[in-house]
Structures are given as structure tokens and as C-alpha cells.
Amino acid sequence: MTEPRLEARPAPAGTVAVALFCHGGTAASVEPPRERALSLVRMRAVEQFVSAAAAGGGLSTYLLRYRVAGWNGPAADAHADVRWSLDRLRAEHGTVPIILVGHSMGGRAVLRAGGEPQVTAVCALAPWTPSGEPVDHLRGRTVAILHGRGDRWVPAALSADFARRAQHAGARVARFTVAGGHGMIRRAHVWHTFVRDVVLAGAGLAPTRPDIAAALQQAGAAALAVEL
Template sequence: MFRAQRPRTAQLTPRQGEGPVTGVALLLPGGFIRSRRAPVKAAELGLRGLAAELTERGRPYGLAVHLLRYRHGGWNGTDADTAVDTRWALDELARRHPGAPVVLIGNSLGGRAAFWCAGHPSVVGVAGIAPWLPSGDAVEQLAGRRVLIVHGTGDHSSAGAALSLEYALRARRVVPDLARYEAPGGNHYLIREARDISALTTGFTLAALGAEPAPPTAGAGAVCARLPARA
């Protein structure tokens, strides 16, 4: 007889960081528009450097860094599996770290989940790295949150830069200080720009949590500032 397979469950990686938790960075990796298979491990590897920098710079402030492992590798239409798992993770983090504010950091597919779930009461900031933001996605849930978007101008994937620009322009109605940076010529994977994006995103995260002063932003009314290089 064949044993029925147990349904996969979403999981949070063990906390990176130490000491009492005063804030949380939740990393949401990329994936596919449609897939019921297990997530691809390579998507996690792309966030490894960012996780390390968040852990190191956030250590003095009690920052807990977690990565979410989804049940499925895809969004899957109206099921919105990635967003469902992200909401579960936010509720679980509220249970583990009561009262700790959360910054959502999503790459590609994970970027859409981050923006969808920004209205959760624990969330104070949302960062999207080459986020997949289809036309028509809601923006009202961003009110009161800090927002960062980083995209390569050479990203012509289904999560292209033109979509995040359109989204940012609409989101300005509810997030006047939204910051959106472009990496000239950068493709969807932004490998060459990874160190600069890691530094920018870490600074944004710590500022959103009140741990460090806010880094320079794209400026009022601007949504196409060039990605600042690491000092």
C-alpha cells in the first residue's frame, strides 16, 4: 500500500541574532507564478548575504532575522499561497516575539506577498527587491508603513521594473515618502548589485524599526532615483 503524503506546511527558519528581540526582519524568497511543487532552494540562497548583513548590523538592537519557507513554490492564482503563508508567518512571529515590530523584505514573488500583507498590525515597513507587482494590486494597506522598492531597469521578466514603477506611483497616494531606486541595466536577479542592495535594505530595515537614522531616500515625488553605491 502507498502511504498518503502529508500536506506540506510553511516554516520559519531558526532565528538569526541574539539577545532580547525588539524587532524582526522577515525574508520572503522568490518563486514562480504557478507551482505546487516544493520551493526551489536557490531562491533562499539569493537572500543569504542580506540575511547575514541584517544579522550583523542588527545585533546591537535585538533584531531577529527569519526566512519563510513556503508550502508551495508558486503563487497559484486566487489561492495566493505565498500570501497565505506570509500571513501565517506574521501571526507566528507575533506569538514568538510579542509586541515586536516587523519589516517584510520580499524578493520577486516574495515581494508581492510582502506588499499584500503589509496591513498586518505587526508590520511597520515593507521592502521589495525586484518585486512582482501586477497592475491592479492594492496599495491602501501600505498606509502608515515605510516602503522601499529596488528594481533593475533591465528587468523584462513578468516581474518587470515597469510594473513596480506603476505600483509606486499609485502607492504615493498613501505613502508620500515611499522610496524607489533603480539599478541601471540590472536584470531580475540583480547579482552584480547585491552588495549595494543589501546595504540599502538593511539601513531601511533598521530605520523602519527605529534603530538607526533613516538613510537617504529617493526624494519627494521621485520614484526613479539611482541605486546609491555602498560607501
């Protein structure tokens, strides 16, 4: 694959907001993502759930298909692909709000891109956020994080540290944890509805869910360790 690809689910009666969904990957690989990779299958399910929930509301959804499966160190290939996608979404839809949703490596990629123009909210699911991951660009942005407390692939402590640093840098952060691991399979409905509610609020199609709104308004540890 020479460039990324976007699987589009356009709003039937015109687009008032866009949500971009970015699946997980691996630390290092220059091979294309597998068509049946669990990370891709799970993110497609989330995207379809959100699209159905927003039916008739003017939300167009896009699933990003990366060029390669890996982050690949300084190349940060997934982040580069998200930026490529944002350029094309802005060219197609103009100045509509854009909400970014990413899982694992995709969570890292969308958090990196959270300071891009028109991004109104970032929803990071079990994001892979190594120590030192940048946060200053998120100042003034809305960031919602959900992480499994039993995650063995990407420990929840990583997103807790990231959330603290991002909040200190001036981001509006709400971080929640849920029973289960990395694959978003256990209590799948909790993952799906969390994303739906963050996306619809970021798109201006629904009010912010009360528990998310309360967490965003708080500062400190209480806002970053809410259990669902």
C-alpha cells in the first residue's frame, strides 16, 4: 500500500461533523495490516455502532487503513497516516468539527494529532502512551480516555501518567477505567457507548454525558481514575 486508505460511511443528508477511527497495530512492522486483524475488526465494530447511533444527524465516519502495521520509532507511521487523513477530510468537508478515535497504537496516533485544526475531541481507548509522549499540543483540547484495568499489553498506568501530564499542560482530560483487558471485548457495550457519547458530544449532536462532563470539569487525580 503506497498511501493510507479511508473507508467512508458518509452522512446521507450532508455532513455537519466527521469522526475518524484508527485501529491498533504493533511497535515495529513495515508489513500492511492484516485484513482480519482483531484490532481492525474491533475498531470497525465501534465505528459501525457510532455511525448507526448518529443516523440522520449529519455525522460522517471514516475508518483509517494504515500503510503499514507498525509505529516504527521516529517514523511514527500511524501518526503520519492520521495527519494525511485529516488533510483529506478538511479538503472534502471544509471546516466541520472532527473527532478522533483511536485504540492502542491508534490511540497514540490520535493523541499526537489532537492539536490539529478542527479537532474538537480525542477519544483514546487503551492508548499506548510511552513515557515522554508529548502533551503540550493538547492545551485547551478535550481528551477522553478509557482503559481496561486488567490490560496486560498496554498497562493502564501508562495512560494514567499521560492523562496527568496532559491535564497539567492545560488539556481538559477525563480518564475512565473498566474491567477487562486490551481487546475491548469484555464489557464491549461499555466501550462502544463511551465512544458514541464522546463523538456525539464532540460533534455537537448531543450534550456531554454527565459523568464525562463532571470528570472534564475536575482537576487532579479524581478526574483521571473514574471506574465504569
